[in-house]
Amino acid sequence: MLEPDSSQRFNTDVLVIGSGIAGLRAAIAARQCKAEVVLLSESPAGFRSNSAISRAVFATAGFRPDTGDSPEAHLEDIISGGRLLSDRRLVAVMTQAVSRQVDDLQGYGVNFVRVESKLHVGRAPGHSLPRHLSVIKNQGINITRPMRHYAAGTGIRFIEGVQVTRLLRDGNQIVGALGLDIHGRIYIIAAGATVLATGGAGRIYRRTNNAVGSTGDGYALAYDAGAVLRDMEFVQFYPTGWGEDGSKMCFYEGLLPIGATIRNSPGEDVMVKHDLGDYTMVTRDKLARMIMKEIAEGHGTDGNLVFDFSTVPGDKTQLLQAVKRMSHITGQDSVPVSPTVHFLMGGIKIDESTGAGIRGLYAAGEVCGGIHGANRLGGNAISETLVFGEIAGNQAAAFAGKRSVIVPESDAVTGINNLNGLIPGNRTGSLERLWLSLRKVMWEKAGVIRDEAGLETALGEITSLREQLDLTSITDSTELYQAAKLAKALTVAEMICRAAMMRTESRGAHYRSDHPEEDTQHWLKNIEISRRDNEMTLTAVPVAV
Known part of the structure; x- marks a missing residue:
């Protein structure tokens, strides 16, 4: 104890x-x-x-004055x-x-991509103008590592x-x-x-x-x-995840503009099929939903569509190789892709x-x-x-x-007692199995495509997993550490599912197949979640204009 x-x-x-x-x-x-x-x-x-x-790409106006951005x-x-x-x-x-923030980052030792000594400015889908700066090698570690070094030097x-x-x-x-x-x-x-x-x-x-x-x-x-x-x-789903359990991102923002295509199992170009030809306006929510619908309708292979690079013209080969490196792809002319949770x-x-x-x-x-x-x-x-x-x-x-x-000692003791409360259980259980069950039900019932029945199933499973966690005997400090994280994860999963259940429309990254249209008349609202009398309470609040 x-x-x-x-x-x-x-x-x-x-x-x-x-x-x-x-x-x-x-x-x-x-x-x-x-x-x-x-x-x-x-x-x-x-x-x-x-x-x-x-x-390591971020958006900021002010570095391309010729575009009129602001x-x-x-x-x-x-x-x-x-x-x-x-x-x-x-x-x-x-x-x-x-x-x-750009000058501050450079002061910490962060280096940006430059072209002829000027900061390179790119553009991502959904943005009306180029405003994206990139850090060398497009790796976030090239921001966080110099920031850590700088922070340590200040006495943090x-x-x-x-x-x-x-x-x-x-x-x-x-x-x-x-x-x-x-x-x-x-x-x-x-x-x-x-x-x-x-x-x-x-x-x-x-x-x-x-x-x-x-x-x-x-x-x-x-x-x-x-x-x-x-x-x-x-919950944002990056549309073209690949690798084991979607752990990698196939950079569609760089591949579609140079001629790569996303194809379903019959070989159709799904961007053309769904009239999404202007890649600059294809935001992540739209593309993720389109890909999952194709898969749900039986037009995928092993739960994926295919990102086909063979359609990229020869004069774009150098660009293709650069984007493939960013996507951790080596050698393949295509990769299987489907949405993956991103943000x-x-x-x-x-x-x-x-x-x-x-x-x-x-x-x-x-x-x-x-x-x-x-x-x-x-x-x-x-x-x-x-x-x-x-x-x-x-x-x-x-x-x-x-x-x-x-x-206050009493509050610290309460927190410690809460941890001790995770330890005793009357049967042996597997925390790994509980984690796998949570991840599975969240993906299948609270993923890209949702409906009332699926969300109810997810909430029932979350309640069951919480009860199973209470009964699981914790045998060592590693298991206690994981049990503490799982208890918090179950709370977050409940928040997501209950808010998704309450919002009876489709908007942005939230898609309800049983309420497929955006309903601005009734749902120009934010759902707020708070704890009242130890109960999770949800309230729909009109958007502040």
């Missing part, structure tokens, strides 16, 4: 949870405000996160791409501030290999966090302010290209602490200052909702992490000041 007296204890001004781009940017900003900063993460800081494995044009593209559900105030903050303290199991409260204020490592050690970190930057939850699905560990911890932590979440029904648009409801509605708690990055609405346009994820990461760090440092914070 875990005991409070054996815990490792730390005190800091600002605690940042998560070490992707958002977490690193928040930590650096807070440290530049002279705050003492602890950055805590499950993975080695800057590594094995969605940021680190990203393509922050306002960027904002309108986001609002349109998000099917009118984005928080316009948050989007305005991001589009106005993101260009200033890293605590790695620890998952947070509870945000600690003193009355109506968050005052730190309780953590657990794989060896069963308890960590109690007292903090004047806390920033959640824990990323997404793709790993609760069977097919995903998300990093290991991306199971939604931050959503569940915020929910348990009393924060409001929004838009959790909107969650929903998350913690924040204000323009990244406040999460509870004193002392801030949030940044994918763990937040509101910026992308019903669908995220390519390149906006890193833009979001940079802008709101900096804001969160600044705001957390200002709130923390130099105030002395003491974690």
Whole structure:
């Protein structure tokens, strides 16, 4: 059994949870405000996160003045791409501030792709103008690694290999966090302010290209602490995933423009078949839905369509080889593809200052909702992490000041008792089997194509898995670590399914086969989720215009 007296204890001004781009940017900003900063993460800081494995492309107006692009044009593209559900105030903050992040990144040692000494500016589908900058080799690690190195040089303290199991409260204020490592050690970190930057939850699905560990911890932590979440029904599926369980991305944004084709089992070009010829306007939600419909109608092979590269003309061979390298494809003239979970648009409801509605708690990055609405346009994820990461760090440092914070022992003990409650069970079970069952039902019943019956099945399975987890006997610290993560993942899965059940229309990445049309008359609303009297409560709130 875990005991409070054996815990490792730390005190800091600002605690940042998560070490992707958002977490690193928040930590650096807070440290530049002279705050003492602890950055805590499950993975080695800057590594094995969605940021680190990203393509390192982000959208920002201002680097192609000849096109007439502007922050306002960027904002309108986001609002349109998000099917009118984005928080316009948050989007305005991001589009106005993101260009200033380029100089900061270069100051951290990040190198961008250049053509004749000028920054190369590209364009992604759904964006009306070219506004995308790329980091060398299109690898996110070439952002996070220099950021980590810079952060370490400023005196930020890293605590790695620890998952947070509870945000600690003193009355109506968050005052730190309780953590657990794989060896069963308890960590109690007292903090004047806390920033959640824990990323997404793709790993609760069977097919995903998300990093290991991306199971939604931050959503569940915020929910348990009393924060409001929004838009959790909107899960983005990258249309052309490939490899084992969709772990890789076949870069359709680069392949379609040079003549590659996506074909079904009869050999039809599905872009032509579905009249999606203008690739610049084919957003991820539209293409993912089209591919899954083809597969569902029996026009796939082993659950996939085929991305055919043989149609690329000879004068595009060099470009083809470059895109194939980015997609980790070697040699093949075609690869089997189908959608894979890529990103969650929903998350913690924040204000323009990244406040999460509870004193002392801030949030940044994918763990937040509101910026992308019903669908995220390519390149906006890193833009979001940079802008709101900096804001969160600044705001957390200002709130923390130099105030002395003491974690109430009773709240820490409650968190430890909750972990101890996972240990006893009256039968032997397999946590791996429970994880597999969750991922399977989420993919099959809460995936690209949804309906009421499937979502009800998923919710029933989630309830059953929670009961089975309670009965499973935990025999060592590794199993306890996984059980704690699974408990949070089940909460996140329930949020997604319940919000998807409530939204009786199709919009953006949320497609209901039993409600296939967008219904703006009744559903120009955001679904907010909160915990009231220990019950999950959903409320539909009209979009703020």
